[in-house]
Amino acid sequence: MELSVEALGGLQLCGDSAHVSDKAFIVLVRRVCDNLLKDSTDTSVLDDEGLSNVDRAVLKLCFASLVTLVLEAAKHDSDASTISTILEDCKFTADRIDILNKIFISKKPEIQALLSNIGHTPPHIVDVDWRLDFYLKNNHVDKVNEPVYMVTLKTEEGGQEETKDVQFACSMEQLQDLVGKLKDACKNLEKASQL
Amino acid sequence: MLLLLEDEHKEHLEFLTSVDLEVVKEFCRIAMEFIRKGPNLKVYHTAAQKLDVNAEAVQHVVEGLMYLLTECAKLMISEIDFQDSIMTLGFQEDLKQQLVQFYLENRKEIRAILCKMSMDLPHYHNLEWRLDVQLASRSLRHHITPIVTMKLHTGDCETKEVTVLQTDAVNLLHLTQTLQQALDEMKSSHCRRIVRNINK
Numbered sequence: 022m023e024l025s026v027e028a029l030g031g032l033q034l035c036g037d038s039a040h041v042s043d044k045a046f047i048v049l050v051r052r053v054c055d056n057l058l059k060d061s062t063d064t065s066v067l068d069d070e071g072l073s074n075v076d077r078a079v080l081k082l083c084f085a086s087l088v089t090l091v092l093e094a095a096k097h098d099s100d101a102s103t104i105s106t107i108l109e110d111c112k113f114t115a116d117r118i119d120i121l122n123k124i125f126i127s128k129k130p131e132i133q134a135l136l137s138n139i140g141h142t143p144p145h146i147v148d149v150d151w152r153l154d155f156y157l158k159n160n161h162v163d164k165v166n167e168p169v170y171m172v173t174l175k176t177e178e179g180g181q182e183e184t185k186d187v188q189f190a191c192s193m194e195q196l197q198d199l200v201g202k203l204k205d206a207c208k209n210l211e212k213a214s215q216l
Numbered sequence: 217m218l219l220l221l222e223d224e225h226k227e228h229l230e231f232l233t234s235v236d237l238e239v240v241k242e243f244c245r246i247a248m249e250f251i252r253k254g255p256n257l258k259v260y261h262t263a264a265q266k267l268d269v270n271a272e273a274v275q276h277v278v279e280g281l282m283y284l285l286t287e288c289a290k291l292m293i294s295e296i297d298f299q300d301s302i303m304t305l306g307f308q309e310d311l312k313q314q315l316v317q318f319y320l321e322n323r324k325e326i327r328a329i330l331c332k333m334s335m336d337l338p339h340y341h342n343l344e345w346r347l348d349v350q351l352a353s354r355s356l357r358h359h360i361t362p363i364v365t366m367k368l369h370t371g372d373c374e375t376k377e378v379t380v381l382q383t384d385a386v387n388l389l390h391l392t393q394t395l396q397q398a399l400d401e402m403k404s405s406h407c408r409r410i411v412r413n414i415n416k
Contacts, residue, residue, distance in 0.1 A: 097358065142382060
């Protein structure tokens with residue numbers, strides 16, 4: 022994991038208790054993680070009471086560099102020791118390193134989940150609905166008499182909450198074919214997981 | 217079930233009693249071509265000239281035959297019911313047999329053509345799948361996520377559609393199980409009872 026000179030400069034400021042008090046540091050690290058995970062977007066970091074005695078310009082720099090650190094660490098799946106090494110170089114005290122590691126490690130899975138949603142993927146199937154009809158007749162043909170399944174695949178795209186539907190009909194034979202192919206895929210997936 | 221013929225329809229078909237059996241065969245063939253490809257006026261004229269009658273009469277008899285065949289095929293009328301339905305036309309035995317024979321030979325094809333004309337919903341055609349393991353992306357390195365990417369082919373008579381979808385292991389299993397349940401439902405006593413009663 023490599024950080025830019027700007028980010029490292031910001032971290033150095035952040036580790037300096039003359040600029041950021043111990044109390045403010047905890048608040049700041051929490052805010053960094055929460056903001057990334059959009060847990061609290063109602064107030065801006067600059068308006069946070071716990072950070073009121075930190076200089077505005079310093080606060081901005083510290084926030085930006087901590088966000089960079091957290092994202093890069095999550096991206097590379099860094100452990101506490103890697104982060105410690107970087108922070109030690111930025112003159113962080115052992116206490117502060119501990120605090121940051123503790124908060125970061127607890128939030129890491131969530132941040133990584135967020136990162137994994139970035140980028141383009143085909144619609145992801147999350148559920149399926151089906152309906153079974155018996156097709157009797159239409160205006161051209163009488164006594165068609167065959168079962169018809171209406172299948173609706175529910176899909177999610179790009180981490181959006183709304184699902185989109187993919188709909189199609191299939192006869193008994195076609196559904197058998199579909200299920201057969203899906204079972205084949207399941208079996209192969211299981212085999213691959215045992216490698 | 218009997219097909220009730222209207223008077224006008226009967227009049228048109230009566231023409232068949234005045235021609236040879238070979239000609240009836242030819243008319244049946246032309247009626248079948250009508251069902252397959254639509255009307256061909258040129259054939260009517262040629263036939264009319266050969267038989268020395270007016271083209272309108274030929275057109276009426278071909279259309280009458282076509283209507284008789286499609287209606288009977290639509291209702292899936294049985295051999296005996298077909299015989300009884302055309303009884304009212306007062307045809308001779310060999311002519312009647314000829315029509316019955318022709319009807320039975322072509323019923324399946326006519327029904328297939330009619331089915332093609334009916335309203336259809338996008339149908340499942342094929343599913344292709346492949347198994348990927350995502351290893352890294354720009355925003356996240358070092359992960360191992362198995363992904364099943366699928367290509368779903370659907371479509372009706374005219375249009376074909378391909379949808380690319382993906383899913384994970386848990387959802388794939390859920391999808392398979394749910395659709396298997398759907399298949400099993402057709403074998404349930406409720407469904408079997410209904411189907412048996414409809415098919416009676």
